[in-house]
Every structure is written in C-alpha cells, then in structure tokens.
Amino acid sequence: SQTIHQWPATLVQPVGSPLSLECTVEGTSNPNLYWYRQAAGRGLQLLFYSVGIGQISSEVPQNLSASRPQDRQFILSSKKLLLSDSGFYLCAWSETRGQMNTEAFFGQGTRLTVV
Amino acid sequence: AQKITQTQPGMFVQEKEAVTLDCTYDTSDPSYGLFWYKQPSSGEMIFLIYQGSYDQQNATEGRYSLNFQKARKSANLVISASQLGDSAMYFCAMRDIRFQKLVFGTGTRLLVSP
Numbered sequence: 001s002q003t004i005h006q007w008p009a010t011l012v013q014p015v016g017s018p019l020s021l022e023c024t025v026e027g028t029s030n031p032n033l034y035w036y037r038q039a040a041g042r043g044l045q046l047l048f049y050s051v052g053i054g055q056i057s058s059e060v061p062q063n064l065s066a067s068r069p070q071d072r073q074f075i076l077s078s079k080k081l082l083l084s085d086s087g088f089y090l091c092a093w094s095e096t097r098g099q100m101n102t103e104a105f106f107g108q109g110t111r112l113t114v115v
Numbered sequence: 116a117q118k119i120t121q122t123q124p125g126m127f128v129q130e131k132e133a134v135t136l137d138c139t140y141d142t143s144d145p146s147y148g149l150f151w152y153k154q155p156s157s158g159e160m161i162f163l164i165y166q167g168s169y170d171q172q173n174a175t176e177g178r179y180s181l182n183f184q185k186a187r188k189s190a191n192l193v194i195s196a197s198q199l200g201d202s203a204m205y206f207c208a209m210r211d212i213r214f215q216k217l218v219f220g221t222g223t224r225l226l227v228s229p
Contacts, residue, residue, distance in 0.1 A: 032215045043121075043221035044206060051215050059216075088158060094210070094217065103150055104210075104217055106160035 002027035006091045006107030013114055019064075019078040021110050023091030026072065031093040033074040034104065035066055038088040050074060051096065086114045117142045119207050121220035128197045129228055135182070136192040136223045138207030146212035149190040151181065154204040154222070163205075166190055197227045 006023045013019060025031050032051050036044040046059045048066035056066050063082060067075045074091060088111050094104040118141040128134040140149065151163040166174045166181045174181040182191040194201055204224050210217040 032217075034217055036219070041224075044208075044219040046216070046218055049216055057214070057216070090160065092160070092217070094215070096215070103162040103165060104208075105162075109158050111158075 002093075002105065004091065004093055004105055004107045006110060008110060009108060010111045011113070013081050013112065015083055015114055016080045019076070019081050019085070019112070021076040021089055021091075021112075023074045023076075023107055024072055025093045028072070028093070028095070030071060030096050032096055032104075033068060034092040034094075035074065035076050036090045036092065038090060040087075044090065048074075048076070081114045083114050086112055088112075117144075117147075117209055117211060117216060117218045119209055119218055119220035121207055121223050123223045124221075125224045125226070127226050127228065128194075130199060131196055133193060133195045134197055134225065136194070136205050136207075136225065138190045138192065138220060140188050140190060140207070140209050142209065142211060144211040144213050148210045148212075149181070149183070150208040150210070150217075151179070151190075151192045152206045152208060152219075153201075154206065156203070160206075164192065194225075199227050199229065201225060202227045 003026045034049045035047040050056050050068045064078050090109045091107040092104040095102040120139045147168045149166040153161045164176045164179045166183045178195045180193045204222045206222045207220040
C-alpha cells in the first residue's frame with residue numbers, strides 16, 4: 001500500500017533562517033507531487049507541483065523553492081524565512097496523468113512558525 | 116486558468132438535517148476531476164467524493180452526494196443526515212488532466228449543532 005511521510009510535524013524558526021521540509025512517498029512510482037500552504041483558518045494555497053523528476057511548476061512567486069531529487073521525494077526550501085512564511089504546510093501525491101479518478105493523498109502536515 | 120470558488124465561509128446545520136455546500140469552478144480544459152475533502156481540527160485531509168467531468172451520473176458515497184451541474188460549472192456537496200462529527204472545514208478541489216494541477220477553494224466551515 002502507498003504511504004506518504006512528511007516531517008517535521010512542527011517547526012519554529014527565526015526570521016532569516018533557512019528551511020527544508022521533506023516529503024516522501026512509498027508504494028508507488030512516478031506520482032504527481034504537490035506542496036500547499038494553509039494560513040490559519042484559510043484555504044489551501046498551491047505552492048508547487050511536480051509531474052516528474054526535475055519538473056517543478058511554481059504557482060506563487062515568493063522566497064520558497066521546491067526540488068524533486070528522486071522520483072518519490074519532494075523538498076520545500078527557503079534560504080531566508082519571512083514572518084509571512086508561517087503556516088501549515090501540506091504535501092500530497094496523486095496518481096499520474098491519465099488517471100483522473102484517483103484522489104490526492106496528504107501527509108500529516110508541518111506547522112511552521114517563524115519568529 | 117483554473118479556479119475554484121466556495122462562497123460560504125461558514126454554514127450551520129442541526130443534527131440529522133441535510134446541508135448543501137456550494138462550489139463553482141472555472142476551467143478551459145474539457146477533462147477534469149472534481150473532489151471534496153474534509154479537514155477536521157486535527158488538520159488531516161480526508162477525501163470524501165469524486166466527480167469526473169465526463170461522468171453522466173452524480174457521484175454518491177454513503178451520506179455524501181455531489182450535485183454536478185456541468186453547464187453551470189457547479190459541484191455542490193450534499194451531506195444528508197448530518198452528524199456532530201461532520202463539523203469541520205470542507206474543501207472543493209479540481210484537477211485538470213492536461214497539467215495535473217490540483218487547486219482548492221477557500222473552504223467552508225460547517226458546524227453541526229445538537
């Protein structure tokens with residue numbers, strides 16, 4: 001069966017510090033991968049998505065970046081965090097192109113507080 | 116560009132009653148999928164129901180049904196016989212087949228009262 005791992009669960013970082021959030025998927029190959037950010041009580045903002053290794057689509061211009069060094073690994077990074085980067089970050093995966101009737105599966109999320 | 120709109124920031128319903136959560140979407144892609152997710156206070160995302168753009172019948176999953184009106188570009192979620200455990204945030208989402216981009220609406224907070 002497929003599983004998705006996202007860590008850490010919580011993180012408190014000072015302004016200006018770097019960030020690295022990791023997400024890995026097991027039990028499938030060539031998944032679509034997504035990073036979302038959710039402000040408190042708000043909707044899910046799509047940050048990045050990837051349909052294959054090295055293929056990253058950025059949805060929101062900001063000081064965050066994403067990489068997919070391996071097929072089932074998706075990393076969200078920042079060189080210098082801003083206060084506005086605080087939020088709940090969710091990683092998700094779904095089956096690849098052509099399989100529309102499959103839902104996206106989410107990790108447990110990382111609650112990031114920038115202080 | 117894809118867009119999902121949920122115009123109800125909050126909804127209240129009494130236990131055992133039915134409730135409809137609204138969702139409209141916009142896309143130029145003829146092939147897409149529509150999804151509803153529930154997010155309890157724990158933060159986890161729970162998949163509820165799916166509707167494909169070419170599906171002729173409305174999707175149903177237990178107490179959940181999706182009222183799909185393609186010409187109006189709406190995909191409303193109907194929850195029948197509400198339960199206290201249904202209190203949560205509900206998100207409508209859409210994925211296009213061409214780019215596989217999955218976008219969400221702003222959500223509706225549902226509160227079920229005894």
